[in-house]
Amino acid sequence: xxxxxxxxxxxxxxxxxxxxxxxxxxxxxxxxxxxxxxxxxxxxxxxxxxxxxxxxxxxxxxxxxxxxxxxxxxxxxxxxxxxxxxxxxxxxxxxxxxxxxxxxxxxxxxxxxxxxxxxxxxxxxxxxxxxxxxxxxxxxxxxxxxxxxxxxxxxxxxxxxxxxxxxxxxxxxxxxxxxxxxxxxxxxxxxxxxxxxxxxxxxxxxxxxxxxxxxxxxxxxxxxxxxxxxxxxxxxxxxxxxxxxxxxxxxxxxxxxxxxxxxxxxxxxxxxxxxxxxxxxxxxxxxxxxxxxxxxxxxxxxxxxxxxxxxxxxxxxxxxxxxxxxxxxxxxxxxxxxx
Numbered sequence: 001x002x003x004x005x006x007x008x009x010x011x012x013x014x015x016x017x018x019x020x021x022x023x024x025x026x027x028x029x030x031x032x033x034x035x036x037x038x039x040x041x042x043x044x045x046x047x048x049x050x051x052x053x054x055x056x057x058x059x060x061x062x063x064x065x066x067x068x069x070x071x072x073x074x075x076x077x078x079x080x081x082x083x084x085x086x087x088x089x090x091x092x093x094x095x096x097x098x099x100x101x102x103x104x105x106x107x108x109x110x111x112x113x114x115x116x117x118x119x120x121x122x123x124x125x126x127x128x129x130x131x132x133x134x135x136x137x138x139x140x141x142x143x144x145x146x147x148x149x150x151x152x153x154x155x156x157x158x159x160x161x162x163x164x165x166x167x168x169x170x171x172x173x174x175x176x177x178x179x180x181x182x183x184x185x186x187x188x189x190x191x192x193x194x195x196x197x198x199x200x201x202x203x204x205x206x207x208x209x210x211x212x213x214x215x216x217x218x219x220x221x222x223x224x225x226x227x228x229x230x231x232x233x234x235x236x237x238x239x240x241x242x243x244x245x246x247x248x249x250x251x252x253x254x255x256x257x258x259x260x261x262x263x264x265x266x267x268x269x270x271x272x273x274x275x276x277x278x279x280x281x282x283x284x285x286x287x288x289x290x291x292x293x294x295x296x297x298x299x300x301x302x303x304x305x306x307x308x309x310x311x312x313x314x315x316x317x318x319x320x321x322x323x324x325x326x327x328x329x330x331x332x333x334x335x336x337x338x339x
Contacts (some may be wrong), residue, residue, distance in 0.1 A: 020291075034304065094106075095305065100253045109291065131221035139227075166282055167285055225263075279292050
C-alpha cells in the first residue's frame with residue numbers, strides 16, 4: 001500500500017504539468033487577451049483625443065510601444081518558451097503578477113483564503129453533522145412519515161440551484177424584510193467592533209450564503225448514506241449478527257454503519273478543493289470577495305497569471321483530495337488493499 005501511495009504522489013507533478021500546459025496554450029490562442037485589450041484601449045483613447053494613427057499602423061501605439069507591451073504581458077516569446085519560464089518561477093514560489101491588480105498572484109489568493117475556508121469548512125461540518133444522522137434515521141425508518149417528509153424537503157432543495165435560491169433569499173429577506181445584509185462578508189465598521197460583535201456580524205452576513213452552499217449537498221450525502229446503509233442492513237451477515245442476539249441499535253452503529261460510510265469516505269477527500277474554490281455564482285450574487293469570485297473575474301478580465309495560479313492550486317488540491325479519499329477508504333475498510 002505504501003508503494004501505491006508513493007506512486008500516486010509521484011504522479012501529481014506530471015499531472016499538474018499536463019493540465020497547466022493545456023490551459024496555458026489555450027490562453028495564447030483565446031481572442032481578447034490582455035495585449036489586445038491594451039491596444040484597443042489605446043486606440044479608443046487616441047480617437048477620443050483626436051490623435052492620428054502612426055504611419056503604417058492600425059493602432060495609436062508605435063512599434064516600440066507594442067513590443068514593450070508584448071514583453072510586459074509575456075507575449076514576446078513562443079508559448080512553449082513562456083510556459084517553461086512560468087513553470088520555473090512557480091518552482092521558486094512565484095506565481096507571477098496580476099495584470100489587473102498589479103499585485104503578486106499569491107498575495108491576491110491569500111487575501112481570499114480565509115473567506116473561502118470559512119464557507120467551505122462550515123459547509124462541510126454542517127453537512128456531515130446533519131446528513132449522517134439523518135441518513136441513519138431514514139434508513140432505519142424507511143417508508144415512514146419521517147423518511148417521506150425529509151425526502152420531500154431535501155429533494156425540493158436539491159431541485160433549486162444555489163444561485164437561484166440566493167437571488168430569492170436576497171429579494172425576500174434582505175430587500176423586503178431587511179433581516180440580513182444585501183452583500184459582503186462583514187460590515188463597514190467591522191474593525192471597531194468587539195470580538196463578540198465581530199463573530200455576530202460574520203454570522204449575520206453568512207446565514208444566507210451558507211443556505212445556498214448547503215442546499216445542494218444535503219440531498220447527495222443523506223441519500224448516499226441511506227441507500228448504502230439499507231443495502232448493508234439487508235445483507236446476510238447483518239441478519240446473522242441480529243440472530244445472535246446483538247441489539248439492533250448496536251448492530252446498526254457498530255457493524256452496518258462502518259461499511260456504509262465507504263462511499264462517503266470516497267467523496268470526503270474530494271471536498272478539500274471546495275475549501276478554497278467555493279462557488280463563484282454564489283459569491284457573485286452576495287458580493288463576497290472570496291476565491292471563487294476572484295477566479296470568475298480573472299477569467300472575464302483575461303488576467304492570465306491569476307487564472308493559472310488558481311488552476312494550479314485547485315488542481316493540486318483536487319489531486320491531494322483524491323489521494324486522501326483512497327486513504328480514508330483503506331481506513332474504513334481494512335479489506336481494501338491497493339497494489
